[in-house]
Amino acid sequence: MITAPPPVKVTKNYLNEKTGLKSWLLTSDHKRIAVLYLIVVTAFFALGGVFAGLIRLELATPAGDLFESNTYNKVFTMHGILMVFFFLIPSIPATLGNFLIPMMIGAKDLAFPRINLLSWYIYMTGGVFTLYVLLTGGVDTGWTFYTPFSSSYSNGYVVAAGLGIFINGFSAILTGLNFIVTIHRMRAPGLTWFRLPLFVWAHYATSAIMILGTPVIAVTLFLLVLERGLHIGFFDPAYGGDPVLFQHLFWFYSHPAVYIMILPSMGVISEVISTFSSKKPFGYTFIAFSSIAIAVFGFLVWGHHLFVAGQSIYAGLVFSVLSYVVAIPSAIKVFNWAATMYKGQVRMETPMLYAIGFIGLFTVGGLTGIVLASLGMDVHLTDTYFVIAHFHYVMVGGALLGYMSGLHFWWPKMFGRMYSDVWSKVSAVLVFAGFNLTFFPQFLLGYMGMPRRYHVYPPEFQVFNVLSSAGASVLGVGLLLPAIYLTWSLKYGELAPPNPWGATGLEWQTQSPPISENFEVTPVVTTEAYDYSTVQEVVHIG
Amino acid sequence: MTMEPRSFQLFPDSASNFAPSVDGLYTYMVVISAFFSLLVAFLIVFFAIKYRKRPGQGVPAPINDHSIGSMILEIAWSVIPLGLSLVMFAWGASIMFTESRPPKDSLNIYVTGKRWMWKIQHLEGAREINELHVPVNRDIRLTMTSEDVIHDFYVPAFRTKADVLPGRYTTEWFRPTKVGDYHIFCAEYCGTKHSGMIGWVHVMTAEDYDKWLAQGSGEGSMAEEGESLFRQLGCANCHVKDGHGRAPNLYGAFGMKVDLADGSSVRFDEAYTRESILYPQAKIVAGYDRIMPTFHGLISDEGMLKLIEYIKSLGDPNGTIQEKDLQSEPSNIQKTGTMMPDQSEMPKAPAAKTPAAPRAAASTTPTGTQQ
Numbered sequence: 037m038i039t040a041p042p043p044v045k046v047t048k049n050y051l052n053e054k055t056g057l058k059s060w061l062l063t064s065d066h067k068r069i070a071v072l073y074l075i076v077v078t079a080f081f082a083l084g085g086v087f088a089g090l091i092r093l094e095l096a097t098p099a100g101d102l103f104e105s106n107t108y109n110k111v112f113t114m115h116g117i118l119m120v121f122f123f124l125i126p127s128i129p130a131t132l133g134n135f136l137i138p139m140m141i142g143a144k145d146l147a148f149p150r151i152n153l154l155s156w157y158i159y160m161t162g163g164v165f166t167l168y169v170l171l172t173g174g175v176d177t178g179w180t181f182y183t184p185f186s187s188s189y190s191n192g193y194v195v196a197a198g199l200g201i202f203i204n205g206f207s208a209i210l211t212g213l214n215f216i217v218t219i220h221r222m223r224a225p226g227l228t229w230f231r232l233p234l235f236v237w238a239h240y241a242t243s244a245i246m247i248l249g250t251p252v253i254a255v256t257l258f259l260l261v262l263e264r265g266l267h268i269g270f271f272d273p274a275y276g277g278d279p280v281l282f283q284h285l286f287w288f289y290s291h292p293a294v295y296i297m298i299l300p301s302m303g304v305i306s307e308v309i310s311t312f313s314s315k316k317p318f319g320y321t322f323i324a325f326s327s328i329a330i331a332v333f334g335f336l337v338w339g340h341h342l343f344v345a346g347q348s349i350y351a352g353l354v355f356s357v358l359s360y361v362v363a364i365p366s367a368i369k370v371f372n373w374a375a376t377m378y379k380g381q382v383r384m385e386t387p388m389l390y391a392i393g394f395i396g397l398f399t400v401g402g403l404t405g406i407v408l409a410s411l412g413m414d415v416h417l418t419d420t421y422f423v424i425a426h427f428h429y430v431m432v433g434g435a436l437l438g439y440m441s442g443l444h445f446w447w448p449k450m451f452g453r454m455y456s457d458v459w460s461k462v463s464a465v466l467v468f469a470g471f472n473l474t475f476f477p478q479f480l481l482g483y484m485g486m487p488r489r490y491h492v493y494p495p496e497f498q499v500f501n502v503l504s505s506a507g508a509s510v511l512g513v514g515l516l517l518p519a520i521y522l523t524w525s526l527k528y529g530e531l532a533p534p535n536p537w538g539a540t541g542l543e544w545q546t547q548s549p550p551i552s553e554n555f556e557v558t559p560v561v562t563t564e565a566y567d568y569s570t571v572q573e574v575v576h577i578g
Numbered sequence: 579m580t581m582e583p584r585s586f587q588l589f590p591d592s593a594s595n596f597a598p599s600v601d602g603l604y605t606y607m608v609v610i611s612a613f614f615s616l617l618v619a620f621l622i623v624f625f626a627i628k629y630r631k632r633p634g635q636g637v638p639a640p641i642n643d644h645s646i647g648s649m650i651l652e653i654a655w656s657v658i659p660l661g662l663s664l665v666m667f668a669w670g671a672s673i674m675f676t677e678s679r680p681p682k683d684s685l686n687i688y689v690t691g692k693r694w695m696w697k698i699q700h701l702e703g704a705r706e707i708n709e710l711h712v713p714v715n716r717d718i719r720l721t722m723t724s725e726d727v728i729h730d731f732y733v734p735a736f737r738t739k740a741d742v743l744p745g746r747y748t749t750e751w752f753r754p755t756k757v758g759d760y761h762i763f764c765a766e767y768c769g770t771k772h773s774g775m776i777g778w779v780h781v782m783t784a785e786d787y788d789k790w791l792a793q794g795s796g797e798g799s800m801a802e803e804g805e806s807l808f809r810q811l812g813c814a815n816c817h818v819k820d821g822h823g824r825a826p827n828l829y830g831a832f833g834m835k836v837d838l839a840d841g842s843s844v845r846f847d848e849a850y851t852r853e854s855i856l857y858p859q860a861k862i863v864a865g866y867d868r869i870m871p872t873f874h875g876l877i878s879d880e881g882m883l884k885l886i887e888y889i890k891s892l893g894d895p896n897g898t899i900q901e902k903d904l905q906s907e908p909s910n911i912q913k914t915g916t917m918m919p920d921q922s923e924m925p926k927a928p929a930a931k932t933p934a935a936p937r938a939a940a941s942t943t944p945t946g947t948q949q
Contacts, residue, residue, distance in 0.1 A: 100773075105770045105771055105772075105773070105774075106770050109767075109769070109770065109772070176769065176770070178767050180767075182727075182728060182766070182767065184726075184727055184728070184744060185727040185728065185767070185768060185769055188727075189693075189726060189727050189769060190769065272744075273743075273744045273745025273746070274744070274745075279728055279743060279744065279745075280743070313629070314631070314638040315638065315645070315646070316646045317646070318645070318646055318647060318648075319646075319647045319648075319651075319652055320646070320647065321647075322647075322652050343674075344730065344739055344740050344741050345728075345741045345743075346740075346741055346743055346746060346748050349674060349675065349678045352674065353671055356667055356670065356671060357664075357667050360660065360663040360664060360666070360667050361660075363659070363663065364656050364659060364660055367655060367656070367659045368652065368655065368656055370618055371618075371651070371655040372652075374618055374621040374622050374625065375621075375645075375648075375651065377621075377622065377625035377626060377629060378625055378629065378645055379629055379645045380625070380629050380638075381629065381630075381631040381635055381638055382625065382626050382629045382630050382631060383630070383631045384626065384630070392622055392626070395618065395622060396615075396618070396619055396622070399614065399615050399618050399619075400611070400615055403610075403611035403614060403615060404611065406607070406611075406663050406666060407604075407607045407608075407611065407666075409663075409666075409667070409670075410603065410607065410666045410667060410669065410670030410671075411667075411670040411671050411673065411674035412596075412599070412600060412603060412669070412670040412671070412672070412673025412674045412677065413600065413603055413604060413607065413666075413670050413673075414670070415600075415673075415674060415677060415737070415738055415739060415740075416600050416734070416737040416738065416739070418739070418765075419730060419732070419739070419765040419766060419767075420734075420765070480588060483588070483589065483590070483604065484587060484588070484589075484590050484734065485590045485732070485734025485735075485761065485763065487732065487763045487764070487765045487773075488765075488767075489767040489772060489773075490763075490772065490773035491772070491773045492773045492774065493773065494761065494776075496587070568637075568638040569637055569638055571638075
């Protein structure tokens with residue numbers, strides 16, 4: 037909290053204008069829907085986190101002494117399904133994106149407010165299926181559902197789990213559709229494409245992937261359900277199918293889905309680095325177009341998951357070289373973020389700490405991704421803990437830290453309260469340290485050859501596993517803290533001014549929390565984006 | 579087994595021809611990655627300190643073109659990383675090209691994955707479960723299939739792995755360079771006891787390996803067992819070798835091109851053999867009728883491998899038997915005693931339609947299992 041103005045009275049806003057459960061469950065206000073998502077997404081994250089903790093507890097010793105193998109397999113499967121489909125994919129778009137995109141472009145709401153509410157209900161329906169799977173006995177296929185194990189051999193609730201993800205996918209499709217139409221049609225007067233915040237550019241690219249990619253996973257899981265339920269042969273050779281076909285279809289969606297998870301985070305980081313350096317993002321257009329480039333090239337690299345799966349080596353060559361190409365836009369972003377701080381006025385507030393943590397971890401995640409993109413290297417490393425470490429550096433170090441950064445950045449805007457400065461910084465440091473202790477040893481384990489999804493492992497791997505489990509407990513504490521101080525702030529936090537961080541962007545030019553209509557008067561944009569020379573006045577008005 | 583638990587190793591044992599090159603590439607990539615990670619970390623920490631907001635600092639300057647973008651920098655930090663990473667691409671690709679091409683004179687060993695064990699079968703007849711004995715400094719080629727789900731045969735000390743698929747044959751090769759015992763892991767998740775689907779490769783000196791082989795299993799070689807299966811299933815009734823049977827002659831057929839009734843052609847390999855036995859109607863050899871029944875459900879995956887090995891033994895898969903060898907009986911057939919009953923009518927002429935025909939029977943047609 038840099039500027040702590042004298043206490044302001046709580047004014048009329050979107051949170052208190054209407055009350056009662058019904059006013060929430062039937063709302064079409066994008067901000068309230070964002071809050072609904074926030075609650076459920078957090079619950080799924082907590083559940084997924086419990087499973088992560090159980091995995092690390094089991095792996096602290098080489099023997100399988102906590103669970104039976106079947107149980108362990110169900111635990112890591114639920115961890116993956118919950119985290120990927122019910123946390124990472126909706127996390128930023130459905131909460132921060134939902135809340136902020138209309139505000140950033142000076143609109144009253146998304147283009148289709150009721151469809152927005154519908155996507156939340158679809159998401160909830162998918163979630164109910166998944167909870168049903170969890171409560172009735174679980175599923176043991178891994179989140180990747182590889183055939184013919186999933187279609188013909190698994191004893192778990194594959195059909196229900198597949199349907200849960202199938203249904204959930206439509207929520208992402210509708211959200212993406214809503215964002216694209218909104219960004220095209222509802223920008224305030226004067227808000228040209230190149231005056232848009234980079235957060236909006238990132239969400240535009242994300243939405244395109246959601247619309248184009250999600251139907252493919254829906255179809256794929258539907259085929260899986262048909263094969264499992266009706267023995268129609270698509271994937272199982274026993275019915276005349278091809279098991280590798282499933283992998284192609286699955287990764288045709290699931291690789292771009294990685295960009296659904298990371299692009300919104302990159303959008304957050306662009307905003308946060310710029311704000312806390314009080315400087316326009318270095319290379320604005322390069323950052324903007326790199327998001328688009330990632331969305332396009334992201335669709336052309338799925339085969340790098342299949343280098344040892346029986347795919348032709350010539351296909352492998354193409355997918356390998358394209359994987360290097362898709363890494364370049366991410367490198368461009370990282371260098372531009374660093375350069376943004378050059379000659380800025382850098383302030384180390386909590387969102388900035390999380391953002392810097394993001395850059396560090398995402399850089400390692402990206403670089404180890406290009407290690408895996410190398411054919412001869414991948415033969416040794418694929419399906420080992422090296423891959424686990426790599427994608428957790430991207431998904432947790434990247435996507436989750438970006439989400440935490442954004443949540444801390446816009447929390448005062450969303451709820452009109454400031455949170456504990458000290459505790460939030462402690463949390464950022466603990467998360468960074470705990471994360472590295474958890475996942476860095478896994479790179480070493482992977483090169484040593486420890487395969488993923490192993491319930492029991494040879495004793496020579498124990499040292500790194502113990503380090504990893506110790507790190508997980510630090511990470512767990514680091515992530516538990518925000519749940520406490522953020523909840524605490526809702527009631528006891530200092531009231532937030534409209535623009536506590538000295539940020540540009542239209543969302544900071546209205547009160548915190550905003551009124552239901554967002555703005556008293558539709559704003560007119562006359563300046564370039566990120567012009568901090570005009571901002572300080574706004575801060576002092578607060 | 580015999581491995582001592584060791585802690586704080588950063589590299590697994592280096593025990594194959596691939597291990598040094600993979601470790602070299604890895605070292606290059608780790609150095610590059612460490613350089614860029616530290617560069618970014620240094621820049622961020624340095625800027626965060628040097629440009630920290632100081633008390634009393636005024637309003638930020640208006641947008642200044644010099645510090646918000648630079649085409650030269652953008653090009654530099656796109657092109658330099660791309661160049662460095664294309665080296666990784668080319669290096670990695672060259673390693674994989676080597677890995678994907680087993681040398682012609684490799685020692686063939688068959689691997690069948692089954693939840694949750696590895697069944698290994700040596701040509702000479704020895705069979706093992708979850709253990710693989712191989713001689714050092716000899717190219718080993720594994721031909722692998724699965725009886726159920728997808729598995730993956732992974733030996734970290736050899737730095738190589740390949741998925742093992744049901745209904746298909748995949749190969750993996752390596753040349754062990756160090757005597758010792760090394761882990762085999764299943765690296766593709768296969769259900770409950772996935773982490774129990776492990777075993778050991780025992781790399782032995784050539785003499786030890788020969789001794790080990792000599793102990794034998796008391797069973798016949800794979801080709802011999804394949805031959806008796808061939809008779810039991812009645813294959814020999816039609817697939818006679820004089821070329822006048824109702825089915826194509828199989829002598830010298832393996833590895834050759836087969837002309838099909840629809841005008842296309844196919845290579846006579848493991849996958850084609852399997853398909854022709856299980857789904858005989860899928861590909862019909864030119865000049866033959868659709869009369870072969872399916873053997874789907876009648877032959878186990880291991881039985882299939884034996885049949886394949888038997889058919890291979892009727893002619894060399896790697897084409898090492900060229901026309902100059904046509905007059906002589908391949909030594910492996912003599913050794914294993916795999917003789918057809920009508921041996922007296924052995925080849926007089928090479929097959930007419932088969933290019934570079936091996937010492938084939940008096941067949942006038944290309945080869946195939948299809949009738």
